[in-house]
Amino acid sequence: MNTTRGPVIPTVTRPTSVAGAARDLVEGGARPRAGGTDIATCVEAGVTAPGPLVDLLDVPELRGVRWADDGSARIGAMTTVAELGADPLLAGAYPGLAATARALATPQIRGTATVGGNLLQRNRCTYLRNPAFDCFQTGGDSCPARSGDHLRGVVVDQGPCAAPHPSSLAVALLAYDASVAVLERGSGAEVERDLAELYDGADPTRDHVLAPGDLLVAVALPRPVPGERAAHLRVAGRSRAEWPLVEAVVRLECAEEGRGPVTRASVAVGGVARTPLRLPGLERALVGSVPGRALDQGVERALEEVADLCSPLPATGYKVHLLQASVQSAIEQALGARNR
Template sequence: MNSFEYASPRTIAGALEVLDNDSVILAGGTDLLSLMKEGLVAPKRVVNIKEIDELKGINVGEDGSVTIGALVTLEEVLESPDLAELCPSVVEAAAGVRSPQIQSVGTVAGDLCQRPRCWYYRNGFGLTAMKDGKSLARDGDNRYHAILGNDGAALFVNPSSLAPALIALDAKISIVGKSGSREVALADFFQTPSSDQEKEYKLEAGEILTAITIPSPAGKKVATYEIREKQALDWPLTAAAVAIEMNGDQVSAAKVVLGHVAPVPWVSAEAGAALAGKQVTAESAAAAGDAAVKSAKALSKNGFKIQLARVAVKRAVLRAAGMEV
């Protein structure tokens, strides 16, 4: 790890004062410190934001919206009666981070801003995993890489556990910087980098992600379903989150978001459309799964993930409807 300056401000204003272009934000630290030990991140200054009370807490607004502070830990998500009642899919997603040690310090914003697990990225070959003009991922060991959105240079998968569930619920995030604050749809926060000069999410140097807001989830049927290689600490092979609105016994609208299948959390409009106007049955859920992977393309070693993604969508839909998976 390189040596660095350290500051621990108590307010957002104080944090903005000490954050500059060569600073990084420290929250839970479980990813950042690993990245720094690998030399992938080597800041001049580390700004610990954990003492900033403004970034903490889960609040339900009068309009039924749910605001989750950036520093809310995964453990707090798991133990929140409000989230269990209003958006259990987010709680299910947090439960997928199978390490109490990470759950106790890892934060919601940290889950969204963790860097990809792609082993080429983690070994210093950049997000596009290029060496001597060739893609190490496209020609190499890509068993965990993207099956959707993989036409460009980036083949890693977005590592966030919470993003699919939050995006399915149309979550927005609040960002503050020296020049003011902005709110963006979480789905638009993520991007597929076309080169190593770009990052996989849009947070400029000096900016802080302060909160995640979910519009009132009342009446939506939600679920997250992960398919995992092992039950202990690991990132899922694939995950699907759904939010379904019903009109009588028919689906009026459905949002289906897949995780760990593309460089971004993958919103499948096709899967949503496949459910619209239908009753939720084993057949319609399976049709949604088929639709979700219709445009999927396997790399040399990850064809199995297409079937897993298909099944994850089907089971998430069934779970959301309270049916046996």
């Protein structure tokens, strides 16, 4: 049984460079602390064992948005969610990401939470965060949510754990084909990998694949598309509005700088699986759609086929319709389509 809880005063180092942070993570066996909105509650609940921390707040290399000559962007892992939502250049270049950031959680959380912390946070399963229970992530050999309370659980079943991944930014960044820069403990080198590679839905023991001592440095976004149409939709219950039941980000690259037919589409969803997901069948069906018009039959069929991806648990069947309806609404918002 997971019984570690209570007030803990950890050892904290405060490096002022990426090199110093990497050194402290390796030498001290410490965990990185970003905004601290998740790790503090995890330690208090016993989800995370108490131990030394490396506070990243004083590392300027990890903050802010840097623009390349081709218009692509690199966002430091310690940039806050509020900064993303308030950046007019970012909103113009990547409107789906900016809209997601503005809708995330609460103003207080957005002002403190960071890009890296949001991508690497622990899931919100009540069994994980209750010391009376063991699960795959606390050394157990089962998922108690599967036979217990899983009303907010997965509807696309990827593996033994039934808790959806909680990152909203991961959904938007997946839609933008983003990559992440990681300073690896083993080699000491910074490597770039697709954002999707941060997550493995088949592994029930962790919420991301980074090894202890690895440091997420930045997120890289490709060159923006002129006239992109985008929409973000988040569905949440009143009692736990901080965490979405379903989330969708739709990006449409259209001819004639946004006025003509769709030439490429990205549809990403969250709150439904152990990882954020893309819907490639629906993306293909959207090519050729015309802004301002109702969805054609091909898109409607592809929306119906989203249900074929789902394997709901006994209490998550409602999410099938919620997922389809949310994605359709986001598509219609992006297209400016008329409702039938």
